[in-house]
Amino acid sequence: MSEELEHSFIEQLEKHQNIVHKVCRLYTNNQDAHNDLFQEITIQLWKAYPKFRGDAKFSTWMYRVGLNTAITLYRKKKRTIDTQQFDNIEFKIKSEEYDDTEEQQLKLLYSAVHQLNDIEKALVFLYLEDKNYREISETMGISEVNARVKMNRVKTKLKTILNP
Amino acid sequence: MDELDLLKRDWKKTEDDFPKLSYNDIYKMILKKSSSIVKWIFIISLLEFGLWLIISFALKDNKSMERFKTYDADLILIPLTVIGYVVLAYFFYLFYKNYRTISVTDNAKVLMENILKTRRSVKHYVAFNLIYLAVSVVLVMFIQFDQDEQFIAQIQQASADGELVKYYVIVILTTMAFLAIAIGVLLLFYWLVYGILLGRLNKNYRELKKLEF
Numbered sequence: 339m340s341e342e343l344e345h346s347f348i349e350q351l352e353k354h355q356n357i358v359h360k361v362c363r364l365y366t367n368n369q370d371a372h373n374d375l376f377q378e379i380t381i382q383l384w385k386a387y388p389k390f391r392g393d394a395k396f397s398t399w400m401y402r403v404g405l406n407t408a409i410t411l412y413r414k415k416k417r418t419i420d421t422q423q424f425d426n427i428e429f430k431i432k433s434e435e436y437d438d439t440e441e442q443q444l445k446l447l448y449s450a451v452h453q454l455n456d457i458e459k460a461l462v463f464l465y466l467e468d469k470n471y472r473e474i475s476e477t478m479g480i481s482e483v484n485a486r487v488k489m490n491r492v493k494t495k496l497k498t499i500l501n502p
Numbered sequence: 503m504d505e506l507d508l509l510k511r512d513w514k515k516t517e518d519d520f521p522k523l524s525y526n527d528i529y530k531m532i533l534k535k536s537s538s539i540v541k542w543i544f545i546i547s548l549l550e551f552g553l554w555l556i557i558s559f560a561l562k563d564n565k566s567m568e569r570f571k572t573y574d575a576d577l578i579l580i581p582l583t584v585i586g587y588v589v590l591a592y593f594f595y596l597f598y599k600n601y602r603t604i605s606v607t608d609n610a611k612v613l614m615e616n617i618l619k620t621r622r623s624v625k626h627y628v629a630f631n632l633i634y635l636a637v638s639v640v641l642v643m644f645i646q647f648d649q650d651e652q653f654i655a656q657i658q659q660a661s662a663d664g665e666l667v668k669y670y671v672i673v674i675l676t677t678m679a680f681l682a683i684a685i686g687v688l689l690l691f692y693w694l695v696y697g698i699l700l701g702r703l704n705k706n707y708r709e710l711k712k713l714e715f
């Protein structure tokens with residue numbers, strides 16, 4: 339592939355790399371696994387880049403490739419499967435900005451989100467990224483109504499985990 | 503406040519916590535090789551096509567196969583060989599066509615369906631081969647009973663000893679055992695390899711399908 343293509347790809351990915359980091363944050367639970375998934379998403383983005391058409395935003399396109407890699411193409415390495423690590427994961431919650439209850443609640447929330455299945459995580463991720471239900475349904479290949487129904491179920495599930 | 507909204511507020515605040523990868527870091531990454539399941543399915547499928555080709559060539563050079571050629575069995579042998587290669591070509595085309603449609607930029611459900619479709623074409627090819635193998639073995643057995651001097655002599659001997667039934671039972675059971683072992687090994691292989699490779703995809707696909715009801 340041409341150097342020009344390579345250059346424009348790397349520049350755009352460098353600019354929007356947080357999207358990939360956020361996908362990795364949801365689907366992995368330690369730094370090694372995070373780096374591993376980041377690497378695979380980058381390769382998949384790069385492989386698909388020649389077909390990327392400017393009519394979609396690069397960032398929007400990244401969500402789709404990133405999530406597809408995480409929930410379909412990526413093969414988890416054994417060492418990354420450790421549910422015990424969820425609670426201790428390095429989510430930096432800026433404690434000075436929150437009271438204890440909220441901080442505690444956030445810790446529980448992150449831990450709860452990590453316990454969701456891959457598809458539920460994808461829905462939560464898109465929701466957290468301010469995607470509307472049309473975009474969520476287009477990314478996942480389900481209807482808008484079903485995306486809404488599922489999202490409400492996930493919300494209830496999270497509520498139950500927080501207030502047993 | 504909704505739990506998810508609380509999470510969303512924090513989610514946006516923690517964006518700066520991620521390490522910033524440099525241009526060079528990303529450049530190094532794109533030079534590396536993918537380890538995606540699609541790549542593995544592609545490699546394993548090629549190996550499967552290769553395996554059956556090797557088996558068919560190995561059988562051709564086999565001594566007992568040479569002996570088989572001396573029988574009056576062209577009417578069976580030639581169509582069997584032709585069918586074998588035509589079906590191989592058809593499945594290989596199907597596999598390649600499906601493989602080409604796999605695109606990481608499709609929506610999640612379509613991507614999963616395309617991967618499963620590609621995998622299915624190879625699965626059908628293997629199923630065809632197992633049936634083909636079983637049919638061939640049965641046909642070969644009949645021809646041998648009918649035309650092979652060694653077999654005819656053994657049948658006559660068994661008949662003279664009054665053990666004809668025993669002889670047939672032993673030959674048929676041995677053949678069936680050979681077939682069962684071959685099929686068993688292949689099934690174990692599938693269970694292991696595809697179980698590891700596609701376990702996650704299958705689970706997620708089921709979850710997506712479940713949302714449709």
